[in-house]
Amino acid sequence: MTITNLIQQAVIKSLEGLYHQSFSEKDFQINDTRPEFEGDYTIVLFSLVKKLKLSPDKLAKEIGNKLTEHHNNFISSYNVIKAFLNLTINDDYLQSFLFENYKNENYGTQEITHLKIMVEYSSPNTNKPLHLGHLRNNFLGWSVAEILKTNGNKVYKSSIVNDRGIHICKSMIAWQHFANGATPESTHTKGDHFVGDYYVRFNNEYKNEVEKLKSKGVEKDKAEKEAPIMKKTQEMLLDWERGKPDVMELWNKMNSWVYKGFDETYKRIGVDFDKTFYESDTYILGKEFVQKGLEDGSFYKKEDGSVWIDLSEQGLDEKLLLRSDGTSVYITQDIGLVKQKFEQYHLDESIYVIGDEQIYHMKVLKEICKKLGMPFADKILHLSYGMVELTTGKMKSREGTVVDADDLIDEMIETAKHHTKELGKVKDFTNEELNDLYETLGLGAMKFYLLKVDPKKRMVFNPEESIDFHGFTGPFVQYTYARIQSILRKVEEQPATGNQQPATVSLLPLERTLIIFLEKYNNAVIQAAQELNPSVIANYVFHLAKTFNSFYAEHSVANAENDEKKKLRVCISVMTSIVIKNGLHLLGIQVPERM
RNA sequence: GGCCCCGUAGCUCAGUGGAUAGAGCAACAGCCUUCUAAGCUGUGGGUCGAACGUUCGAGUCGUUCCGGGGUCACCA
Structure with missing residues (x-):
């Protein structure tokens, strides 16, 4: 209570x-x-x-x-x-609250709800490496899943890998044409970057061919369709759907390169999944629904054989579900997967962490599910988040203005290293301990930076600001934790304070403020889950650290005025450190014992 | 053009219909023989995009307008 x-x-x-x-x-x-x-x-x-x-x-x-x-x-x-x-x-009430809870490592965990929730996030394409936008998605999805867990729900983290479709064929075609058998190993390139390079290569070649045709007087639209490399790609997609052996082999090979690269990055950023779906498995499921929808009249077929649904009654447009050549589009596959998810996992809710440019798409998906009479249509929830922009404008992969995830992580860890060395506080650390610390701090800074703002808002990524380790940042909160550990080490050296409940004393303003704020952590955990918003936790934990630092500057713990005060302040410090640790955990951020 | 989202300090952001709108960064001024200065304390900085309306009370709710973005593909 x-x-x-x-x-x-x-x-x-x-x-x-x-x-x-x-x-x-x-x-x-x-x-x-x-x-x-x-x-x-x-x-x-x-x-x-x-x-x-x-x-x-x-x-x-x-x-x-x-x-x-x-x-x-x-x-x-x-x-x-x-x-x-x-x-x-009442001072006494606050202190008994403190003494009852300060050692509780699970403080903040809520009662079991028996609800099963799937959080689908990350969902990468296997044709290019992860960039800054994906990081926001990954951190957000992982964090929301943890927040829901702490609120007593059974949570499944899932990812649907976009491993098929025309875009995948593009990098395959480019590899066939330009690679001369090169592999990630032979070029010492991380697999996802390797494949991504061929995707870029395809687009360049395609652009050239279109220009060439245009200079011969072909109209733009026609040139885009007629470009030889595009035609080959479309043929490859058909071959893929037919399961042509050499195409399948190349597809498997290139995907395995990409997965190896992704796994490395996921491991590094501490993101994981309970279940990975592959579109190559699920797109077939969608086709069955197209058939069903045609039979019951929800869908209709045009003369060229393409299949559509009319959602104008719902205030939406007509939407394509199957191309005239019989291949499926994005939304077709989603329909199939939705049903599978709900039935296999007996879900009460399915949350999709997807960018806000797909709000319309997700609305359409929901409406289609309703039209098909799926009982779970209303339990589909789109957690949309805003795009990450750069101070110089939008990120565009075609213009090479994307911030690559791996590069950014390296940079953050390097910055952590630089600051740490400059301060020179952990000179006695082993190399292994140092590297752990750099990762903890670098990733902490990055995750906190991306999670501290309301997910649904667009955000600007300012490289200088993101690298700052002062103020409203991950390292600031981590620092407060490390400081408390330092106090506790010092206190331990002194005679034990005993386990009996300390006598209550009258509280100073900052002591009161801290205990009252610690008591509110549960509210923050509940609110974060209701809003599916990790920034609630980030703001809470920052405010807590800030308050503790003021307290720290004002009052001594180890050399408190008397024994009772010392016991009280040790309890406040222990509980603050646990809440910081638990709160940061919900954001996927670890805490260092020293920094 | 239709629909959706956003406009709060120089910058990046908080702000469940309640009291004199808050942080961080940047700027300036202080604080390390005492538990870690990645810290603390203070100063300056605002017609909450605009106007009407609802309310005892509006940054918050409604309408209109202005500005920015997204979306409306046989792309994903």
Whole structure:
């Protein structure tokens, strides 16, 4: 039971006792008291003034009296300004909360819900390496999955690999034409980058061919269709769908290169999956639904053989489901996979972490599922996130302005190394310990940077800012953790404080503030899950670290005024470090013992 | 053009309909014989894109307009 809930119940009870009507938590609001006023929580009672026909001041005082009378176990005093009723929480209550919870490593974990949720994220194409945008997706998906787990749900992390389709054939064709049998091994190139280079190569060649045709007087549209390399690619896609052996062999070979590269990156950034789906397996499932939809009249066939659905009644357009040559498109495959997911995993919800440029697509998918009478259509949830832009503008792979994920990770770790060496605090570390630390800090900075903003908003990636390790950053929070560990090491050297519950003392402002804020961690965990928003956690954990650092500068733990204070502050420090650790874990960020 | 998202300090972002709108960065001024200065304390910086409206109360809700972005493919 959180303090907010306690107050809520106490206020309802007081209201009912005073005015003999029934009330609910919607009749008033509970806010944090603004720092310029005395108190910890503020109950806003304006909405009741009219209903009860009392002056704001009188109403607030009556409730205040009732609360301090009947709930003095946790409310010690109150003051009133208009209809703002400011409550001060009992020092004893705060301390017993602290002593009961400070050692709890699972603090923040919520009760089991028995809900099964799948979070699909990452979902890469096997024709190019990961870039900055993918990192936002990966961190977001992983973090949301962990947040849902902590909230008591059974969570499956999944990924659907885009391993088939025209874009994959493009890199295959380019490799056939230009590689002369080169491999990642022979060129010492990471597999995903190797294949990505041929994708780029294809696009260059294609552009040249189109230009050539245009200079011969062919119209643009026609040139784009007639370019020889494109025609070959389309033939290859048909061959692939027919399962032509040499095409399959090349496809398998190139995919295995890419997967090796991806695995390396995933491992490095600490991202994992419980289940990986492959479109090459699932696109067939979609075709079955096309047949079903045609039979029951949800879909229709045009003269050229292509299959469509009309969603204009739903305010959407007509949408293609099967090309005239019988091959399937993106959405066809999604339909098949949705059903499989829900049935195999008995899901209560399926969350798709996909960029906001696909909001329309996901709406269409949902509508199609509804039209096909799938019972789970409403349990499909699109967690859309905004594009990551650069200070110089948008990232465009064709213009070579993408920030490559592997390069960026290297750079962040290098920066961590640079800062660490400059500060020279961990000179006694072994090389292995140092490298671990650089990774912890570099990745921590990067993940925090990408997760601290609201996912649904577009964000600007500023290289200089992202590399900053001061202020609202991962390393700042990690630093606070390391500092606390340093205190705890120092305290351990001194005589043991004993296990018995310390006597309660009167709390100083910063001590109160910290305990009250620690108590609110549960609220943050719940809110983050409701909103599917890791930035709630990032903001919480930063605020906690900030508050602790102020406390640290003001008061000594190891050399506290007396034994009771020392015990109290050790408990506050231990609990702060656990909450930081648990909070950062939800963001996929590790904590260093020293830095 | 239709539909969707966004506009808060110089920059990047917080801000469940409540009190005098907050952080970080950048700028400036202080603080290391005492638990890690990747820190702390302070100063300056705002017509919350604009106008109406709803409300006891609007950065937050509604309408219109302005500005930015996305999307509406036999691409994924």
